Amino acid sequence: MVSSELISTLRELSRSDKFYIMQLLLSELAQQETDLIKPDRAYPVWSSYDAVEAADTMLKVLQAAKVQDHE
Numbered sequence: 001m002v003s004s005e006l007i008s009t010l011r012e013l014s015r016s017d018k019f020y021i022m023q024l025l026l027s028e029l030a031q032q033e034t035d036l037i038k039p040d041r042a043y044p045v046w047s048s049y050d051a052v053e054a055a056d057t058m059l060k061v062l063q064a065a066k067v068q069d070h071e
Helices: 004-012 015-034 052-070
Strands: none
Touching: none
């Protein structure tokens, strides 16, 4: 939980200081994201390639929507 004192202090900062704080926090968040992926490891990725059932379901939904539009 962020303290009300911190929020009060941030509100008193100049515009340029607020941008600097935002840049700093975004940089920290970006660094944490890159730390999630480790080098030399395999990560499974889902692909729609050969997803015949999904394609069939989508085609049926699109056809049903087309029929509804023409009614």
